[in-house]
Structures are given as C-alpha cells and as structure tokens.
Amino acid sequence: MKKMRHAFAWTLALACTAGTANAATIVLDFEGVNATYPSGYAFVQDFYNGGTSSDGTSGTNFGVGFSGNAQAICLNTPGTSCSNTSRGGLGDPDSDKGGLFFLSGSETFMNVAAGFDTGFSFFYSAANVAGSVSVYDGLNGTGNLLATLALPTTPSTCGSEYNAGFCPFVASGIGFAGTAMSVSFAGVANQVVFDDVTFGSVTPGVPAIPEPETYALMLAGLGVVAMVARRRKAKA
Template sequence: MQKFYKSSLAKTIAASALLAASSAANADVIVLDFEGVGNSAAINEFYNGGTDSQGNSGVDYDISFGSNSLGLIDGDAGGSGNFANEPSADTVLFFLTGTAILNYTPGFDTGFSFFYSSSTAAQVFVYDGLNATGNVLATLDLSAQFSDNCVGDPNGQFCNWTAVGATFAGTALSIDFGGTVNQTAYDDVTFGSAVAGENPGEIPEPAGYALLALGLGLLAKSRKRKS
C-alpha cells in the first residue's frame, strides 16, 4: 500500500509539472540557433522541410532562406567564422551578397528579435507580405559594435553580440536583412517574441516554485496519513 501511494504521488507531481510547463510555454515562439547548418552552407530550406546546400536538415518551421544566406561555424570549433562569444553554441547566420530576405509562410505575430554583431549601422525590416512586400510592421536598428568591449573568447573579430527586438501589431510573413549583407552576423533569431533567444520550453521561476510547493504539500499530506 505504501508503494502504491508513493507511485500516485509521483504521478500527481509529474502531471502538475506538465500542466505548469504547458501553461507557461508559448508555443508560438520559435528560436533559430542555426546549429546543424554546415559551415559556409547556404541555409536554403534547412528550416523548411528541406536541406541546406550541404544536405543537412533541421526542424521544419516553414521558414525559408535565400541561397545567399550562410551558416558559419566559429573558427575555434573548426569552421571559417571570424567571430567569438556567440550567444549559443558555434553556428551563426550571415548574408554574403545580394538580397537577404527570410520568408515565414504561416506568419507570426507579437514580436521579432535576435542577437547581432555588426561592423556597420543598418536596419532590419519586418513585413506583412512575403519577399519583403506589403507594409513594414517593425524596424530594428543596428549599430556598428562588433568589436566593442570584447572579453572572453579571444579569437574572432566579430566578438560583441547585442540583443535587439521589437513588438508589432499584425501578422508578419518576411524579414529583410538586406542592408547588412557582408557586414553583420546573427544568432538566436526569434519569432513571436521581442526577447532574443527566449526559450518557450522553460518553466519560469515562479511556476517552478509553485510546483515545488505543490510537491512538498503532497508529501506532507502523505506523512500525516502514515502517522
């Protein structure tokens, strides 16, 4: 009987954890960290059910990149990227030449954000039409900060990363990075939030404490029943 009650208690706590996680998570937030994209590979359909130019595939988010979009891996990790202190792991987004447009066919709302390292001041535009058409829903301003106050990882000139984001009304279908080609790198590109790199799968700290309190409460009741 004692064993059965412990099992029921564990199941109750586990169920509560799942409930807290599902209520705290925002399923509409997507973060692209570009890990898995090949070094100097065109990203292409890596996030659209296809592959990059080297045959690597990622999660299908219905997000499509042009052929001039590149994944670059940090030189310290064996790639050709001239950067350091990247926000997540080893791979970043870079546009080499020409147009630099990203299409998100299903559309997204609320906000858009990313980390960047740039050698030039520039702007990134959020549009409500595909291929950078329609209305501009948001404009994100970038400064030339790539080498400012760098610490830590010593190798790589693009070593300062800044988070930038914007909220907007309406539904966005595309992003134009065109003014930043060959000058700017990006990481943790985030759709549905103005907070760059926000992880919708993490339970916020208050929810975590509430869950802990629930578990302790159930444990206390269990001990009273035993006594």
C-alpha cells in the same frame, strides 16, 4: 475528493496553457547548416523548412525558408579559426559555431508561411557598417511593414583567443502588432552577421521552460488542494 480533483485539474490546465504559449517560442541557431566544422559557408535554403541546405544537411522543420543568398557563416571558437566572426563566448555555448549572413545583395529574407506574432529578436555583429531588420505581414518583404529596427555598429572587443574582428554579438529585439510572415535582414554584404533568431519573444534565445507565472499558478493550485484536504480531514 471531487473538489480536490477539480482544483488539481484547474491548476494543471492553467500551467499547461502557460507552458504551451512559451513553447511556441522558436530559436534558429544555424548550427549544422554547414556539413562540417570548422569550415563551410553553406546556403541555408530549406534547412528549417523540411528540406536541406546546399550542403545536404537538414534541421528541424519549423516551416521557415530563406532567400537564395542566405548563408551560414562558420564562427570561430577558441583555438579554431574559420572566419572573422565569433560569438566571443557570450550567449548559448551550443550556438557558437554557426550564424546567418549574406555575401551578395543588400538584404536577405526569411519567410514564415504560418506567420508569427508578439515579437522578434536575435543576436548580431556589425563591426564596421550599421544594418537593419524589418518585419512584414507578407512573404519576401511584401504587404504591410509591421516593424523596423535600426542596428548600430557593434564593438570589436573579444580576446585574441577568438581571432575575430566581428566579436562579440549583441542582443536586439522588437515587438509588434499583427501577424508577421517575413523578415528582411539588411545591410552591406559580408558586414553583418545574425544568430539565435527568435520568434515570439523580444529577448533572443529564450529556452522553452516554464515561466515564473506558471510556477506561481501551480503553487496556488496546490495550495487550494491542500486547503480542501484539511477541511475534509477536519470534518472526518
């Protein structure tokens, strides 16, 4: 029985470790930044930083703040038009009403005081002008440049039901070494939109669910438990 408990505890510990690492992945979907839908272009401000947007709304406190020019654009859905941008039915259907953009300047910054590592990813639309993202180990684009990613223009191919030239969004991401504390989203104002900004993964919008490796560890551990049980039964 002691061996069985040890085997089960070992399995559970490994599974929990893998699950914890994956749960560290954070996704900012920009839903709810605007107080109403289908209208609004609220400034994000401290919506994800324990405070509120310029509309007075608040989201989960991930310790993530944005520059003063960062705004949430209202995205079109079938039959509803509030901008010239839409996800076009692609990606997470619960993330199709709001995105990140800027109407002034040539870039906007996202700051993560606690830092993040491994990778960074997002969906974006840039129908007319290319953009870029850069990852730094200091706040507001200071310190060392850890990674930079050029963003080519994207197709404008959605159906008429979305009534949007910036549509659909395209996935992009990059890995890097070190600990990042800020990201620059750059391009021409009002010409590039981002969504499902994801920390800790080079694939955007990864849900916090057990990875295949976790299931494999659990099955292996359960196999050990079953083997010990059979041996005990044979000796009885």
